[in-house]
Amino acid sequence: MPPAKSLPIAPELVDDAKFAELEIGACLAGEQYAQVRLHGGVSTAARTADVEFHETVFEKVVMPRSQWPGLVLCDARVALCDLSNADLRDARLQRVEIVSSRLTGTSFCYAKLSNVLFRQCKLTLSVFQNADFKTCVLQDCDLVDADLCGTDLRGVRFENCDLRGSRLFGAKLTDADLRGSNLEGLGVDAADIRGAIVEAAQLLQLAPLFGLTVE
Numbered sequence: 001m002p003p004a005k006s007l008p009i010a011p012e013l014v015d016d017a018k019f020a021e022l023e024i025g026a027c028l029a030g031e032q033y034a035q036v037r038l039h040g041g042v043s044t045a046a047r048t049a050d051v052e053f054h055e056t057v058f059e060k061v062v063m064p065r066s067q068w069p070g071l072v073l074c075d076a077r078v079a080l081c082d083l084s085n086a087d088l089r090d091a092r093l094q095r096v097e098i099v100s101s102r103l104t105g106t107s108f109c110y111a112k113l114s115n116v117l118f119r120q121c122k123l124t125l126s127v128f129q130n131a132d133f134k135t136c137v138l139q140d141c142d143l144v145d146a147d148l149c150g151t152d153l154r155g156v157r158f159e160n161c162d163l164r165g166s167r168l169f170g171a172k173l174t175d176a177d178l179r180g181s182n183l184e185g186l187g188v189d190a191a192d193i194r195g196a197i198v199e200a201a202q203l204l205q206l207a208p209l210f211g212l213t214v215e
Contacts (some may be wrong), residue, residue, distance in 0.1 A: 006135050006155075008115040011075040011095045016057055024061050027051055042066050064102075084122075168192060178202065 022036040025046075032052040041062035042048075052072040060080045067087040078098040085105040093113045098121055105125045113131065118138045123146055130150040139159045146166040153168075157177040167187035174195035183198070183205040190209045198206065 008097075008117045008135050008137055009095050011055075011077055011097055013055055013057065013075060013077060016055075016077075019055070019057060024058075024063060 016037070019035045019037040022033065022038050023040040024038045025040055025042045027033065027038075027048055029047075029049045029051060032054070033056060034054040035056070036053070037057045037059065038053075038061055039059060044065045045067065046063070047067040049068070050070040051068065052074070053076055054074045056073070056076045058076065058078040058081050061078075062082045063086060064082050064084045065086065066083075068091070069087060069089050071088055071091040073091070073096050074094045076093075076096045078096065078101055080099075081101040083106050084102045086103075087107050088111060089107050089109040091108060091111040093111065093116050095115045096113075097117045097119070099119045100121065102122045103126050104122050105127075106123070107127045108131050109127055109129045111128070111131045112134075113136055114134045116133070116136045118136075118141050120140045121138075122142050124142050124144045125146065126143070127147045128151045129147055131148075132152045133154075133156045135155065137157045137159065138161050141158075141161045143161055143163050143166050146163070148166060148168045148171050150170040151168070152172045153176045154172050155175045158181045161181040163178070163181050163183055163186055165185045165187070169187060169189060169192065171188065171192055173188075173193055175197065176195075177197045179197060179199045179202070181202075183202050186205070186209075188209065193206070193209065
């Protein structure tokens with residue numbers, strides 16, 4: 001019987017209806033913001049490094065191809081946003097919910113994610129190389145051709161996700177729960193996937209990793 005999994009701790013957003021409104025384009029590098037509701041967009045390739053957001057709501061924010069290296073999100077909700085091809089390398093996310101957002105090609109390289117929930121997000125071609133996940137869940141997410149090489153995914157739950165063609169070479173997958181997800185064409189070594197949790201139907205998709213032919 002697989003071990004019980006912990007659910008991510010929800011963001012602490014007390015009375016967020018009273019948060020101050022802030023245009024995302026007004027945020028400055030190296031600054032800290034708290035109890036704000038962000039909206040609007042930033043120009044393509046805009047760079048804002050080492051910004052911290054605490055108790056923050058991002059709603060319908062549009063910032064494709066923008067650069068936010070070293071971003072800190074603590075107790076945040078991100079909903080209906082477009083962060084496609086954004087640079088979020090070295091980001092630190094703690095108690096964050098990301099819902100119904102576009103993250104196609106977004107880079108989370110070397111990011112640290114703790115108690116993070118991704119729900120119904122477009123994560124095709126996203127890059128999580130060498131990222132560290134702790135108590136995280138991905139629900140109904142599209143991860144086709146995503147790059148998760150070298151990522152620490154121990155104990156992460158993938159619920160009804162599309163992982164076709166995604167690459168997990170060198171990833172840590174002990175107790176990662178892949179049940180219910182599409183694993184067709186998964187790029188991973190047999191040694192790396194040992195310890196992951198799968199269901200019987202998925203063994204057909206994983207058979208090529210072990211040199212097996214299923215007829």
